[in-house]
Amino acid sequence: MIVGCNFHFTQALNRKLQNLGLREIWNNEGYPGEWIRCLKALAFLPESLVLTAFNAILRNPPAYDDGNNHLMDFRNYFENTWLNGRFPIKLWNQWENDSPRTTNHAEGYHNRLNLMEVRDMNLAPMHNRDQVRVRNLRRGAYQPKPRDGTYVDLDNRITGAKQ
Template sequence: MLILLSGCLFHFGQCVWRKFQSCGLTKKYHDDQHFHINVKKLIALAFVPVVDVVKAFELLESEFDDNADELISYFEKTWIGERKRWGNIINQMLLLITKFFSVNGRKIPQFTHELWNVYDRVVADLPRSNNAIEGCHNAFANRVLTAHPTIPKLTDKIRREQSKFEIDIEQSRQGHEPKPKKASYRKLDERIKRLVQAYNNNDLVQYLSSVAANVNL
C-alpha cells in the first residue's frame, strides 16, 4: 500500500507566524503593509506547483528588507532548502552540471516541498489542512472526560464512537449530504480554486499577490 504523507496548511502558517513573532517583527507586520503582504506571500508559496516553488521563493525573497533576514533565513533553511556553497573549481563545475540537469542547487530542507505544498490538493478538491481530523480527536477526548481513562472505560467509548461513525457512513451511502461548510469558507475555497486553476508560471508575482489576499494568519 502506498501512503502519501501530507502536512497541514494551517500549521505551516502557524510555524511562520511564530517565527516572525520570535524575530520581533509583529509590530512591523501590523504597521508595514508591504511587509504584511510579503509575509502572506510566503504562505501563498504552498499554492504554487512544487516544480516552481524555488523559482517563486527566489522572486519573493528580494522583496524583503534587511530587517527580515532572520525570517527569510529560517524559511529558506526549513521550507525551501539552503543554497549549496561551491568553493573550488571542481565544485563549480558540479554546480554547472546540476543546473544543466535541472537540479536546483539547494540542500534538502527540513520539510520537503511535497509535505507542505497544497497545490495538487486544491486541484483535487481535497482539504488543505487536517483541522477536521484534530477536531474529531478533540471531540473524542471531550467525550472521554478524563486524561487517563481505565481500559474498560476507554474500550466502551471507542465502541460508541465506532457505532456513531458506522451510522454516519450508512447515511452517506443512502445519499444524505454532509453538514455544509459556512458560506464564508465555501466562498473562500471557490476563490482559491479559481486562482489555482488559472495558474501561470509566467506571472508568479501576481499569482502570489492574489493568493496572499485570500490567506489569513
C-alpha cells in the same frame, strides 16, 4: 497523498515572525508585509514553481530598518526549514490538494474523544455509530453539515486562481 495542514504551516511562520519581533509588520500594508504574505502564498503555487518563485522574487527580503536584520533571519528560517530542510515542499504545498487544507475535522474528532474520557471506555459502540453515519452519508441518506460560506468562497477563489 499526505499533505500538511495549511493552518499549522502559517501558524509556524507566524510564530517565527513573533519570535523575531516582526509581528507588527506581517499584516501591514506595504512591502515588508506583502513580502511575508507572498512567502506564505508559495504553498498555493505548483510544487515545481515554488523554488523558482522564491529564488526569482522572494530570496531578498525588502529593506526594513529594525536594526537587527530580522527579515533576513526570517528568510533564512523559511529557506532552511521549509525549502531545503526538515519539511519537504511536497508536504506543505497545497496546489494538488482538493481536500480540506486544515486538519480541523480530525482535531474536532480527537477533541470529542478526549471530552468523553475514553481511557477506560469501550470504543466499539462509538465506532459502530460512526460507521453507520459514514455509510448513510455515502448513500445520501442525509446531508453533512453545510460548510461555512466564507470557506466555500475561499475555495472557489483558489480554484479560480489555479485555472
